[in-house]
Amino acid sequence: MSVKQKPDGIPTAKSLKAIQTEVESSNRIALSVDCVIFGFDENKLKVLLIRSDMKTYQDKWSLLGDLVRPDEDLDASAYRILKQRTGLSDLYLEQVQAFGKVNRHPAGRVVTVAYYSLINVQHHKLKILDNELHWHDVDSVKDLAFDHQEIFNTCYSRLQKRVQEHPAGFSLLPNKFSLRELQNLYEAILGVKLDRRNFRKKFFAMDFLIDLGEIEVNVPHRPGKLYKFNYNKYEKRGKKWVGIDFL
């Protein structure tokens, strides 16, 4: 941003002072952050929502968000919200985009920046901080408050794309996981059924899984081997990911 209006309507570069004046007078747009927090539990992809108590959106669910503080980075704002809501730090967090229709919020002009986050539900289960919060199956999410349905849809699509290009999905799993759990995760996120043998073949071909030499416990059938993701090797390898079967 570095422009001002010339008489003919075409802006040109301008001085710091002129910009400062503009910046200070531009006080009628508020900025917020909204987070789509994904979790994976019981082989379902879940999203954490809060019940809206605004009259306008009685009984509707909404995303978790807050106004951005003047002295905090945008990303820091998203981390703050996540910390407050889940008690967790060091989460997978990715900005998606801004949503800025004039009338998107009944309280006035509020532009919001959407993020999504992936959390390990095992960790979170211990810290339920607010009983207005509930996990919802992603398939059953509909009719959210404000423009949150659109935001959610956009973030969910982004996640689907992301896990096919990056090893983001592992953030939703326990540190140790079986290949079956990993496949269930991909099937839940992408909404497809994948061939078991081809799925295993593909992951082993990538060679980013470390065999922990342990097996599942408390499963009512033959237990599978447990693995963890080799982030180190992934970083070193120049982040070349082999795509997962189609969406």
Place this chain on the structure above:
Amino acid sequence: MSVKQKPDGIPTAKSLKAIQTEVESSNRIALSVDCVIFGFDENKLKVLLIRSDMKTYQDKWSLLGDLVRPDEDLDASAYRILKQRTGLSDLYLEQVQAFGKVNRHPAGRVVTVAYYSLINVQHHKLKILDNELHWHDVDSVKDLAFDHQEIFNTCYSRLQKRVQEHPAGFSLLPNKFSLRELQNLYEAILGVKLDRRNFRKKFFAMDFLIDLGEIEVNVPHRPGKLYKFNYNKYEKRGKKWVGIDFL
């Protein structure tokens, strides 16, 4: 956004009135839009920049941007900037993401939302509206003002990805183009050399090109056939695009 602080630091849903108060008092963050305007000329991918006359960034180039007005949608703001700068409407425009580090702008707290746009330089050439504006080869773009280098890099990466998944690139070409021009475009955007026969094969296999029954004029060699992109067919086909050779 729909939260307030409880005494224990964990926010919960709140009333419209409470939010309005917050929104109105949150007057210390300004919001801008910055546009990365791409063009394609002489087989090079170009970007339109303006010379910054801010002291802090003397002699540096910067993206085209402006503050968002309280009564305009975010997208409308980007279209306004493009219209002012290029004289063109109906441009290809895509939001990329927001950039919101606290100290990214010397004039105060300004969060900016980045867009990129693809324009047909043939159209634009007729309307040079401001002599502070210049087209730059994307390869030579470095050391931009503010955090504009980071914004530019992010937008350029996004474009590279985009043209491999959507028929966005055609917005950079004249309405009628030869396959050679199309290939030059992809090579310029992706920064790779592609095999001519395989490139042609791939595009013909997609079957979205309409042979106009015309040939190039004023080329110092055998002229190629001219084509246009069949957007209609593309829409009807459920937007299935066949990926272009790797990056």
Place this chain on the structure above:
DNA sequence: GTACTTTGCGTAATAATTACACAATTAAAC
């Protein structure tokens, strides 16, 4: 120990991608 469930594993068929060369067309130079 029998029934049940799930793991772990390999191959053949099909589809997609890559590498690669030569004749025909046009404009430009002479």
Place this chain on the structure above:
DNA sequence: GTTTAATTGTGTAATTATTACGCAAAGTAC
């Protein structure tokens, strides 16, 4: 108008990636 130079237009074989698919062994539940 003949030659030169540049570029178009076209096909196939080799390689690689993807898909479809079944059975023996391991462990749990009873």
